[in-house]
Amino acid sequence: MKFIKVMKEEELPIGKSAIISAGDKEIALFNYKGKYYAITNTCPHRGSPLGEGRIEEGIVICPNHEWRFRLLDGANMQNPELFIPTYPVKTKNENIYIGLEAEEGNIAYGKKASNLPSSLKFSIPTIQKPRNPDEELD
Numbered sequence: 001m002k003f004i005k006v007m008k009e010e011e012l013p014i015g016k017s018a019i020i021s022a023g024d025k026e027i028a029l030f031n032y033k034g035k036y037y038a039i040t041n042t043c044p045h046r047g048s049p050l051g052e053g054r055i056e057e058g059i060v061i062c063p064n065h066e067w068r069f070r071l072l073d074g075a076n077m078q079n080p081e082l083f084i085p086t087y088p089v090k091t092k093n094e095n096i097y098i099g100l101e102a103e104e105g106n107i108a109y110g111k112k113a114s115n116l117p118s119s120l121k122f123s124i125p126t127i128q129k130p131r132n133p134d135e136e137l138d
């Protein structure tokens, strides 16, 4: 996994967030109660920046229509099948690093990895993005 240095720890005090562009990804990085969390910045509903959302009890609330995602694993609080990508965060020498591959099991804008035997997995569609987000939830 490739980790990139994104900023110094002192630049992201507790309660602050930052939006990081890395290649084609936009990642929202939060310092929530002294711990760092990185999730996709793009809300799967209408694409609003989750990095500008507020946090309650470890849940980031999209600034636009208030969809809610758990920082820890990207789980959507309204739809148990919807997860957004989360990214590993490390610190070293007072710098913050983000791993650029999304955590395994959190498939981008799709359903959580299935526990079915691998031979059956082909029958589970892997959705990169909801074609029409309104169909997925609402």
Ligand code: FES
Pocket: 043, 044, 045, 046, 047, 048, 062, 063, 064, 065, 066, 067
């Ligand atoms: S864009 Fe995030 S809830 Fe609508």
